Amino acid sequence: MRIDTSLRTPLTKNIRAGTSGAVPLDDYRKNGGYRGLQKALTMPPRDISKLVQDAGLRGRGGAGFNTGLKWSFVPSQEDYSGQRYLVCNADEMEPGAFKDRYLLERDPHLLLEGMAIAARAIGATRAYIFLRGEYPLAAERLRSAIAEAESASLLGPGVFGGKFSLQVHLHRSAGNYICGEETALLNALEGKRAIPRAKPPFPQVSGLWGCPTVVNNVETLCNLPHLLMLGAEWYRSLGRGKNAGSKLFGVSGRVKTPGLWELPMGTPIREIVEQCGGGMQPGYQLRGLLPGGGSTDFLGPQHLDLAMDYDVIGKAGSRMGTGTILVLDDKTCPVGLVLNLQRFFARESCGWCTPCRDGLPWVVDILERIEQGHGKKQDLDLLQELAHRMGPGKTFCALAPGAAEPLESSLNLFLADYVAHIEQGSCPYAQNTAPLMETI
Amino acid sequence: MATITIDHRPYEVDDGQNLLSACLSLKINLPYFCWHPAMGSVGACRQCAVVHFKSAEDTRGRLVMACMTPVNHGDLYSINAPEAQVFRAGIIENLMTNHPHDCPVCEEGGECHLQDMTLMTAHTQRRFEGLKRTHKNQYLGPFINHEMNRCITCYRCVRFYQDYAGGTDLHAFGRNHQIYFGRQENGQLKNGFSGNLTEVCPTGVFTDKTFSRRFVRKWDLQTAPSVCEHCGVGCNTAPGARDDGKGDPRKLRRVVNLYHRDINGYFLCDRGRFGYEYTNSPQRLYQPLSATSEPLICTTANGEEKIQQPLAPGDAIACFADLVDEALHNKRRLIGVGSPRTSLENNFALQTLVGRENFYAGVSAREMALLKLSDQILQDPQLYSPTTPEIEQADAVVILGEDISNSAPRIALAVRQAARQVQRQRADALHIPQWQDASVRELESGSTPIFIASVEQTDLDDIATDVLHTAPQAIVEFTKQLTAQLHVASTPEDKPGTLEKVAAALRAAKNPLIVCGTGLLSQPLLAAAAQLAQTVACQHSSKRCALYLAFPDTNSVGLVQVSSATRNLDSLSQLLDNSDIPTTLIALETDFYRQMHTSAADKLLADVQLIHLDLLHNATARRADLVFPAAATPESEGTLINSAGLAQRHYCVYEGSGYIQESWRWLANVAAACAARAGGVEKIPQLGEIARWEHVTQLSDALAHAYPPLAPLAELGPEWNALLDGERVARQPHRYSGRTALYAETAVAEQPPPRDSDAPMNFSMEGIPFAGRDPLQTHNWAPGWNSNQAVHKFLTQVTGEIQGGSSGLYLQREPETFETFETFETFDHTASPGEAQAESDTFVPVPLQRLFGSGELSNAAEAIASVLREPVAQFHIDDAQRLQLNSGDYVRFRGFAGKFQVTVGDAAAPGCIGFITGYTSPLPTGTLPAGDIERVTSNTPGGSG
Amino acid sequence: MPEPPPIQQLSADEIAEIEHEAAAYPTRQPLGLEALRIVQQYRGWVSDGALQALAHYLKVPVAELDSLATYYQLIFRQPVGREVMLLCNSASCWVMGCSRVQKHIRQQLNIGPGETTADGIFTLLETPCLGDCDKAPVMMVGTEMHRQLDSEKIDALIRALRERHHSED
Numbered sequence A: 001m002r003i004d005t006s007l008r009t010p011l012t013k014n015i016r017a018g019t020s021g022a023v024p025l026d027d028y029r030k031n032g033g034y035r036g037l038q039k040a041l042t043m044p045p046r047d048i049s050k051l052v053q054d055a056g057l058r059g060r061g062g063a064g065f066n067t068g069l070k071w072s073f074v075p076s077q078e079d080y081s082g083q084r085y086l087v088c089n090a091d092e093m094e095p096g097a098f099k100d101r102y103l104l105e106r107d108p109h110l111l112l113e114g115m116a117i118a119a120r121a122i123g124a125t126r127a128y129i130f131l132r133g134e135y136p137l138a139a140e141r142l143r144s145a146i147a148e149a150e151s152a153s154l155l156g157p158g159v160f161g162g163k164f165s166l167q168v169h170l171h172r173s174a175g176n177y178i179c180g181e182e183t184a185l186l187n188a189l190e191g192k193r194a195i196p197r198a199k200p201p202f203p204q205v206s207g208l209w210g211c212p213t214v215v216n217n218v219e220t221l222c223n224l225p226h227l228l229m230l231g232a233e234w235y236r237s238l239g240r241g242k243n244a245g246s247k248l249f250g251v252s253g254r255v256k257t258p259g260l261w262e263l264p265m266g267t268p269i270r271e272i273v274e275q276c277g278g279g280m281q282p283g284y285q286l287r288g289l290l291p292g293g294g295s296t297d298f299l300g301p302q303h304l305d306l307a308m309d310y311d312v313i314g315k316a317g318s319r320m321g322t323g324t325i326l327v328l329d330d331k332t333c334p335v336g337l338v339l340n341l342q343r344f345f346a347r348e349s350c351g352w353c354t355p356c357r358d359g360l361p362w363v364v365d366i367l368e369r370i371e372q373g374h375g376k377k378q379d380l381d382l383l384q385e386l387a388h389r390m391g392p393g394k395t396f397c398a399l400a401p402g403a404a405e406p407l408e409s410s411l412n413l414f415l416a417d418y419v420a421h422i423e424q425g426s427c428p429y430a431q432n433t434a435p436l437m438e439t440i
Numbered sequence B: 001m002a003t004i005t006i007d008h009r010p011y012e013v014d015d016g017q018n019l020l021s022a023c024l025s026l027k028i029n030l031p032y033f034c035w036h037p038a039m040g041s042v043g044a045c046r047q048c049a050v051v052h053f054k055s056a057e058d059t060r061g062r063l064v065m066a067c068m069t070p071v072n073h074g075d076l077y078s079i080n081a082p083e084a085q086v087f088r089a090g091i092i093e094n095l096m097t098n099h100p101h102d103c104p105v106c107e108e109g110g111e112c113h114l115q116d117m118t119l120m121t122a123h124t125q126r127r128f129e130g131l132k133r134t135h136k137n138q139y140l141g142p143f144i145n146h147e148m149n150r151c152i153t154c155y156r157c158v159r160f161y162q163d164y165a166g167g168t169d170l171h172a173f174g175r176n177h178q179i180y181f182g183r184q185e186n187g188q189l190k191n192g193f194s195g196n197l198t199e200v201c202p203t204g205v206f207t208d209k210t211f212s213r214r215f216v217r218k219w220d221l222q223t224a225p226s227v228c229e230h231c232g233v234g235c236n237t238a239p240g241a242r243d244d245g246k247g248d249p250r251k252l253r254r255v256v257n258l259y260h261r262d263i264n265g266y267f268l269c270d271r272g273r274f275g276y277e278y279t280n281s282p283q284r285l286y287q288p289l290s291a292t293s294e295p296l297i298c299t300t301a302n303g304e305e306k307i308q309q310p311l312a313p314g315d316a317i318a319c320f321a322d323l324v325d326e327a328l329h330n331k332r333r334l335i336g337v338g339s340p341r342t343s344l345e346n347n348f349a350l351q352t353l354v355g356r357e358n359f360y361a362g363v364s365a366r367e368m369a370l371l372k373l374s375d376q377i378l379q380d381p382q383l384y385s386p387t388t389p390e391i392e393q394a395d396a397v398v399i400l401g402e403d404i405s406n407s408a409p410r411i412a413l414a415v416r417q418a419a420r421q422v423q424r425q426r427a428d429a430l431h432i433p434q435w436q437d438a439s440v441r442e443l444e445s446g447s448t449p450i451f452i453a454s455v456e457q458t459d460l461d462d463i464a465t466d467v468l469h470t471a472p473q474a475i476v477e478f479t480k481q482l483t484a485q486l487h488v489a490s491t492p493e494d495k496p497g498t499l500e501k502v503a504a505a506l507r508a509a510k511n512p513l514i515v516c517g518t519g520l521l522s523q524p525l526l527a528a529a530a531q532l533a534q535t536v537a538c539q540h541s542s543k544r545c546a547l548y549l550a551f552p553d554t555n556s557v558g559l560v561q562v563s564s565a566t567r568n569l570d571s572l573s574q575l576l577d578n579s580d581i582p583t584t585l586i587a588l589e590t591d592f593y594r595q596m597h598t599s600a601a602d603k604l605l606a607d608v609q610l611i612h613l614d615l616l617h618n619a620t621a622r623r624a625d626l627v628f629p630a631a632a633t634p635e636s637e638g639t640l641i642n643s644a645g646l647a648q649r650h651y652c653v654y655e656g657s658g659y660i661q662e663s664w665r666w667l668a669n670v671a672a673a674c675a676a677r678a679g680g681v682e683k684i685p686q687l688g689e690i691a692r693w694e695h696v697t698q699l700s701d702a703l704a705h706a707y708p709p710l711a712p713l714a715e716l717g718p719e720w721n722a723l724l725d726g727e728r729v730a731r732q733p734h735r736y737s738g739r740t741a742l743y744a745e746t747a748v749a750e751q752p753p754p755r756d757s758d759a760p761m762n763f764s765m766e767g768i769p770f771a772g773r774d775p776l777q778t779h780n781w782a783p784g785w786n787s788n789q790a791v792h793k794f795l796t797q798v799t800g801e802i803q804g805g806s807s808g809l810y811l812q813r814e815p816e817t818f819e820t821f822e823t824f825e826t827f828d829h830t831a832s833p834g835e836a837q838a839e840s841d842t843f844v845p846v847p848l849q850r851l852f853g854s855g856e857l858s859n860a861a862e863a864i865a866s867v868l869r870e871p872v873a874q875f876h877i878d879d880a881q882r883l884q885l886n887s888g889d890y891v892r893f894r895g896f897a898g899k900f901q902v903t904v905g906d907a908a909a910p911g912c913i914g915f916i917t918g919y920t921s922p923l924p925t926g927t928l929p930a931g932d933i934e935r936v937t938s939n940t941p942g943g944s945g
Numbered sequence C: 001m002p003e004p005p006p007i008q009q010l011s012a013d014e015i016a017e018i019e020h021e022a023a024a025y026p027t028r029q030p031l032g033l034e035a036l037r038i039v040q041q042y043r044g045w046v047s048d049g050a051l052q053a054l055a056h057y058l059k060v061p062v063a064e065l066d067s068l069a070t071y072y073q074l075i076f077r078q079p080v081g082r083e084v085m086l087l088c089n090s091a092s093c094w095v096m097g098c099s100r101v102q103k104h105i106r107q108q109l110n111i112g113p114g115e116t117t118a119d120g121i122f123t124l125l126e127t128p129c130l131g132d133c134d135k136a137p138v139m140m141v142g143t144e145m146h147r148q149l150d151s152e153k154i155d156a157l158i159r160a161l162r163e164r165h166h167s168e169d
């Protein structure tokens, strides 16, 4: 079969519009599936890492670290001959993120093939899919895909009848957002309380049960099959700007057609929101947006023409994160949205380190008072201070810094709204927004 | 060494350590919570933040957690940078959002690490306006109080309890700001080190319940360095006392850890911490008593017990002196019985009074033989008793028969750390620093080979790579086979058995450790263990092997040094059987009814006159004609020698109530009385020396002279009249309060404090409060450090030695290399465990050790007594089935007093019946025929029992 | 409240499933968490008795299991209704009106988050983002997703579930 280098949507090319099932193995293979793995099996592992590194594939879990480079920290076979592990992070729980679910439910073999390639590159013979508990459909489909692949010798002992073998196990998590943090995830997999681990040592050196371990996001892994087949140059050419590849971008909030699309890396925000998402619903104006989930900084309407790529969004003071955009409209209270996010983070804090465990409930307390019209001017300085106290490097993991991002940026972007709450003694959006949600 | 710069000043530090330890070692103040010197760093609390600069040009720097930052040569840091200061104050501010601010009613107040850190970071104002989260507290047993609302979630409690001490019933529950540290349900904390929670918790979540009952603030406690009197390990303690001014004789309020690098480090066991309450027990003797023949209308005395009445001390001394006079005139024989639970000085005074030939050790022949054998084994220069840090570094451990979790608990805690040796090696290989605790503990690695042979399940079984639960005889057999196996050139086998595995581990070990002791009362076992250790030593490159032998009592080793093997309670019984010279037995802190069977003790005491010096009104005291109230360890100064052969001095913390004084002082008083009658000390040269004794150091000097191994005693501790910078040391801290008000009810004028004639210390605030480099240092306080964390100010470095060097001096045993211990001449004993082979219809009685239950004095402590079980007889499940016994049944043994509750375990040794030592009588000797077992009540399942 | 199921013993099915998971891990440590999940699948929630039975079977301290159970939000240590409604209350759903949904449920069933209806059928819980943000507001009941919720959809859903349970009784 000829391989089509004009392919622009490698992540979703198998998924038929209008269907809702998973791509069956037959179709998947007919479409060139598992050829990337076959190719990878002919390459020395180091070359696979090199290829992925050269292609510029960056982690889609949110941090955007070069995937090939991450793999290269795994000790070489000469240095270490014991067990290694690959872990697929399918714990998607970031507020406003809805991309991994799609891949998991619709094209599980793409993920499995990607995992096999990654495992081959790092020398792992055991892999886990760490799936959040609230994705039962994905669980079912992954489980049957694994079984299919195993009976076709695409996974399990002797892949393609060769020496490489890979045992993939589906782990269904029992919850908590922090489990998505890669070191907390390792503890969860080991059956412990999912508290993050100190870095160094990095998981690539000492991860699961103290063995070298690579944790990769679902989408990251799904990029591998085609990358292997079509090469680094092709992969780079998929991106519009400096960042390589295609990416699942999504929009939620009050746009006409919220959804998820595979687009070139570097597609401008405006295109995603206005063309794909159809623009704002009638009667709503765009006030701001979270470019990549609840733990990224707010951007404003002035940022609409920025390209969605790690560097550009980073320069604008936010992060591309998961690439799923949440749009804030002019009828929704920004303070209310920030409060919603902070409640989430406060609840999901693992409780290990002080700034997060005790800082977030405090932030929530202040925001609740402001939202209810009992805020004070000094509260805004205090919020700044508390956000700063949760900044990068000050907490044990990236959860609290992630929580600080929307908080801090909202204090810049929506300062007038905060002030209005305080001066008016009530929420100016009260008639539009439903009352404060009840929480446990 | 590395040079680092902190706030523009250069410092020399050991590289590789973390910045927080480095700062504390340099005595630089830096706040922290989750870090602990013994447990390392986890970076949870974020309290220790400092600024790290990349280079001299870097002016902004980056906030880092000192406890998680390894120091490297050339590093630049700032503690005082405003960013760091603001952040640290912010962390406290966060922690305090939920704290109840209940310091006035909190037992931790005044020695609270959280208070200290709050001050240190200068957090003064509350800005949080929300509601505090609240928790329900739990009942955690009679020792520990729980007040979860004070928690700041530093995780130290679970890190100590689970990770360090191996406890399984204290956990973190919940998540986010709702985290709860407690048990799954109400109930006593099961781990034997639970008391350390009170010291490990930086605030008042876990506090000492026994202390709370008679609570005073730390600054109102009078303290002096002491040594734990509850087992042979010899942990250093800092008991705290206070007189309530209202005549309550119970002065001792609590015991806390006193750092000694080589023994207890930062931790004590629960027997040591809570056992102190015996000093306040209702059984405590405060005045001399004498037996009376006057008829009383009613009496609680029964059997051979005497009716006793208080006697003025002068009269009691006179009575005693009369008897000594008779002896001086050869009309009476004086026999002294010494004790392993009191100081060398007390024993020596008695020995001097009665003469060496009349001095008998207050232990059975069987125990004496064990003690002598153990002592002799340790004379072998190839064998050495390891320090706690050395035990923690062991990389192959063989524990033979001794249940150290119950007989030498602090040593068991050290062995538990050794279990992680392989993991630590793996961390080294991965360049993970040892102090990075969580990361090291996450490493999956093989376990350190630890082999345990025991007669029942032990608390260390969870860290053992192999266990053998069997009869003493089989343990001896195994030990011998192991020794033999070591001589066999290693044959690579596919599936090595336990024997081969253990032998291979010992052969491969850099720091092999053998642990044994007298607990099983088995000489063959001790001999076999010594033989094994010798063999390991021969094969080791250093030609040495660590052998820890656990001795039962706080001064067993001391008593052995001054006693003859042949003068013990059994030979004394024989002697008294065969003579009709009128005899006075002077029992020094010995309860015959604990050392002998009731009938034997009754027989021994039948025809003698008994003078008893002791702490508690025990069975022996109740039979005595004359009883003297003796000072307990924390009420006196003296020397004890621990199992490792370290001579340590305990100092008087407070003067005992009533007429309590040191046993040697009573004896000196008696000698002085005799001398006065005789017309001067020179008239009775044999007693002259005693009569002149005024200071305990005179006795130690005399001991050093009299016994070559005890020579170091002359160098031990300061002379009574020594001065430190021209002053004595204050027992009361500089903030001691109420000294004028305390006795205002009885006298307006301030009473002069008692004068200490044994140590250069005052029972007052006068003098040096912080002896610093001196062994007399107990006040863990430094400016800004009211909590026990202040200890780092007195150490050369964190986890290092006390600045003046660790206290204590090792015994100078005659070095003697033994070919074999097999031939050691032992007392003729019948069927000690390890010898008798159980036949199908007979059982070997084996002693079982219990943390709470096997300690003579601690059993009289109120809280401990409340958790003591009834005496039990433990059977192997097969034996129980054969005898048709169920757990909960009660049995008696013919010829052996008492009723026992049956317990059945599959980890109990078959063919054995286990008895908890220390409840009352010693173990039955010989074997127990099945026919002698009589069921009293049954507890068949479903039946009412 | 539903009666706590008979406890103290693990069923053969539960044990088989736990042991099936065991094959996936090099140590038995992860089984605690897996077992809690499995037991809950069978019993709806993890009672003290079930916890004890698990601890006994796995030979781990009960406190260790409870420490896990209370950490993970999908393990229920209190009885729940037969239908557990996981209402997403994260950002996108909030923007799209999940508070109105919550209010409506309160009106219809008189329960708030963490509460169970008196008939023991419904329990309402709040849940982190369900990853279906483009169809907000969403709720998961059992294994079913319910999307773009409004009052009518909720009413229909409640009606259907109620009927199902009433006809089962």
Ligand SMILES: Cc1cc2nc3c(=O)[nH]c(=O)nc-3n(C[C@H](O)[C@H](O)[C@H](O)COP(=O)(O)O)c2cc1C
Residues within 6 Å of the ligand: A058, A059, A060, A061, A062, A063, A064, A065, A067, A070, A089, A090, A091, A092, A093, A094, A177, A178, A179, A180, A181, A182, A183, A215, A216, A217, A218, A220, A221, A397, A398, A399, A402
């Ligand atoms: C609080 C927190 C939650 C996270 N959740 C997820 C998640 O659900 N899925 C994910 O892939 N990455 C998540 N991450 C990022 C992971 O830690 C990690 O960076 C990622 O899985 C690495 O994969 P990648 O290199 O392929 O992006 C989370 C990080 C943090 C701090």
Ligand code: SF4
Residues within 6 Å of the ligand: A178, A196, A348, A349, A350, A351, A352, A353, A354, A356, A357, A395, A396, A397, A398, A399, A400, A401
């Ligand atoms: S920032 Fe701290 S408390 Fe928050 S989730 Fe991370 S480790 Fe846990």
Ligand code: FES
Residues within 6 Å of the ligand: B020, B031, B032, B033, B034, B035, B042, B043, B044, B045, B046, B047, B048, B049, B065, B066, B067, B068
């Ligand atoms: S002491 Fe450093 S973070 Fe707690």
